[in-house]
Amino acid sequence: MRRSAFLLGAAIGVLAFPTLVSAYDPGVAVSVETWGSENGRAYVGVQANGQWSPPESRTRVRSVYYSQWENQGNPAAYCHAWWVWVHRTADGTLVNFESPVSMVLCGPEPAIGISPSGFGDLSLYLSVDVEPVTAPARSERTVTAELTAGWRDFLDDAIAAYVRPNTVRVQRWTVDFGDGARRTFPGDGSDRLVTNHAYEAGKFEVIVTARVVGEAYGAFFTPDGTPFEDVVPFSLDISNRASGVSALPIEYLPPVVSPGGSPSGALPGGQAIAADAAGHAQIYWPRGLPCALFLRAIVEKEGFMRSGGVVIGEATTRLVSYRYLGGDNDASNGSGPGAYEATEPIRIQWNTPLPNGGSYPVRVELTVETTYDDGTVRTFEFSGSIAASVVYSAISQ
Numbered sequence: 001m002r003r004s005a006f007l008l009g010a011a012i013g014v015l016a017f018p019t020l021v022s023a024y025d026p027g028v029a030v031s032v033e034t035w036g037s038e039n040g041r042a043y044v045g046v047q048a049n050g051q052w053s054p055p056e057s058r059t060r061v062r063s064v065y066y067s068q069w070e071n072q073g074n075p076a077a078y079c080h081a082w083w084v085w086v087h088r089t090a091d092g093t094l095v096n097f098e099s100p101v102s103m104v105l106c107g108p109e110p111a112i113g114i115s116p117s118g119f120g121d122l123s124l125y126l127s128v129d130v131e132p133v134t135a136p137a138r139s140e141r142t143v144t145a146e147l148t149a150g151w152r153d154f155l156d157d158a159i160a161a162y163v164r165p166n167t168v169r170v171q172r173w174t175v176d177f178g179d180g181a182r183r184t185f186p187g188d189g190s191d192r193l194v195t196n197h198a199y200e201a202g203k204f205e206v207i208v209t210a211r212v213v214g215e216a217y218g219a220f221f222t223p224d225g226t227p228f229e230d231v232v233p234f235s236l237d238i239s240n241r242a243s244g245v246s247a248l249p250i251e252y253l254p255p256v257v258s259p260g261g262s263p264s265g266a267l268p269g270g271q272a273i274a275a276d277a278a279g280h281a282q283i284y285w286p287r288g289l290p291c292a293l294f295l296r297a298i299v300e301k302e303g304f305m306r307s308g309g310v311v312i313g314e315a316t317t318r319l320v321s322y323r324y325l326g327g328d329n330d331a332s333n334g335s336g337p338g339a340y341e342a343t344e345p346i347r348i349q350w351n352t353p354l355p356n357g358g359s360y361p362v363r364v365e366l367t368v369e370t371t372y373d374d375g376t377v378r379t380f381e382f383s384g385s386i387a388a389s390v391v392y393s394a395i396s397q
Contacts, residue, residue, distance in 0.1 A: 030161070030218030030230040040240030042212070044122040048161035050220025050228060072102075079106040118161035118218070122168065123150040128208045128242045136307035137201040137247040143175060145208040147191040147238070160219040164231075168214035171235070178204035178245065187211075199247035201307065209239040248308040252370075252378055255317045256301040259364050259384040264292040264345065275345075282387040287353055290331055292345040293386070295322045295364060303370045303378075313373035318342075320379070325363040327385075350390040359387040 028050045036042040066089050072081035081104045086096045129144045147170060153162035170187040177183075177197050185193060193208070213235045219227045260279020266272050267286065279296025297319040305313030319342040326337035331349035340346070350360055363385045370378050 028159075028218050028220040028228040028230050030216060030232045032216045032232045032234045034234050034236040036236045036238045038239045038241070040126045040128070040238065042124040042126075042236055042238035044124075044163050044214070044216065044234055044236065046120045046161050046163055046216035046218060046232070047117060048120075048159055048218025048220065048230075049117045050159055050218075075104055076106065079104055118159040120151075120153045120162035120216075122152075122163040122214070124148070124212060124238055125150075126208065126210055126238045126240045128206060128240045130206055130242045130245045133242075133244060134246045134248065134308075135199075136310040136312055137250045138198050138307070138312050139247075139310070140196050140198045141245070143177070143193075143195050143197055143206055143208070143242075145173060145175075145193040145210065145240075147210055147212070149191075160217070162217055164215045164217050168212065171211045171213045174209045174211075176207040176209075178206050199245070201247050201249045204245040204247075206242045206245055207239055208241070209237050212236055212238060250312070250374075251306045252315075252372055252376060253304050253306055254378065254380045255299050255303040255315065255368065255370055257317065257366060257368055257380070257382040258298045258300060259322075259366055259382065259386055260296040260298040261346075261362065261386040261388075262294045262296055264294060265290055280386075282359065282389065284389045284391050285350065287390045287392060288330075288349065288351050290347065290349050293348050293362065293388075294345045295319065295340075295342065295366065297366055297368050297382075303372065305372050305374065305376075315370050315372045317368050317370045319366060320369045321367045323365040323367075325365060325383075327363055328360050348388075350388065353390040353392065357389070359389040361385040362388055 028048055031047045031049075033045045034043070066087055068085045068087065070083040070085070072083055075081055081102070083100045083102055085094060085100055087094055125148050127146050127148070131142045131144070135141060149165075149168065151163065151165060153160070169189060170191060172187055173185040173193045175183050175185070175193075175195060177199075179199055179202070181197065183195070185195065213233065216232045216234055217229070218232075219229045258281060260281055261283050262275040262277070262279060263283050263285050264273055264275040265285075266289070268289070275292070275294040277296075279298045281298065283293070285291050297317065299317050303315035303317060304311055305315070321339060321342055323339050324335055324337050324346050328350065329335070329348050330351040331347055333347060334349065335347045346362065348362070354360065365381055365383045367379060367381050370380060372378070
């Protein structure tokens with residue numbers, strides 16, 4: 001690429017610079033091909049083609065022009081003065097008749113070292129990783145994409161072809177997380193992207209696409225070191241994927257519920273007893289008095305969500321209905337066995353206290369509804385009984 005390299009390290013003195021470059025301007029044509037794949041690999045190929053007039057005696061290169069070098073003497077040790085005449089190869093026509101190039105080259109011969117074309121390329125690899133690959137549902141994962149590059153340049157005395165490293169950058173990143181979510185991130189000058197994402201239960205494939213832009217460069221150097229240059233911008237997409245990403249299933253654990261009751265009615269003195277919100281596994285009620293027994297669900301352990309052994313959500317349980325399975329009931333208009341709404345009490349009465357602290361079992365089957373943090377609703381049934389102890393006058397719970 002450098003003039004000194006082109007002249008093989010020789011010192012150069014220019015006696016005169018008459019030249020008709022416009023008459024045989026070689027120019028340089030730079031062509032760029034890009035190829036990107038879905039398995040993380042991409043390539044940029046650059047080819048620079050130029051033409052110049054090699055010495056007549058050098059037949060390695062077939063060019064549009066050739067040159068004749070006439071030795072004009074030795075102005076210094078190991079130095080030669082030359083007149084350079086340029087001819088058209090097709091018919092031998094002299095194209096710089098009025099302006100021959102006059103040069104002094106210090107070296108063993110007028111070595112131009114020309115090459116008609118040069119090739120350079122850039123190989124890219126995009127790696128994609130998800131960490132951890134397997135995890136509980138809804139836990140956050142780290143998605144990483146990293147671009148690495150390998151360069152191959154063509155540089156010799158006469159021609160250069162390469163991709164400019166400092167121009168290659170990721171213009172934008174696009175991440176398809178595989179679960180319907182898709183995000184685009186601007187390139188920030190880094191060849192690495194790190195982002196986070198949480199997955200519902202299932203298996204996924206993450207695809208990352210990098211839009212890479214840059215510039216390809218080509219130059220052709222004339223015998224006097226003048227570069228003919230061209231710069232060609234390029235862009236390409238390179239993609240890769242991380243497969244086998246999985247979020248473990250979500251388990252919806254049921255609550256642990258037992259039946260409870262809250263009695264309501266009027267005491268012998270006319271005092272009204274209102275049902276409370278709490279449920280009681282054992283109740284006390286005076287003999288011979290009507291009782292409105294409101295059913296309650298005693299949640300001994302609330303339901304929760306679990307994935308991969310990790311608790312990922314809680315729940316709330318409420319009573320929606322129940323089935324009264326029957327039992328001792330001395331009320332004239334008592335409730336019969338059957339299904340009832342949660343707000344409807346069991347109309348019940350006991351006329352005889354049981355000896356030795358015995359209690360009447362009120363057998364029921366509860367239907368509860370559990371709502372989990374993610375909105376999932378499940379229904380569960382629990383059977384059991386409420387122990388009703390009959391007392392002579394006062395009531396305690």
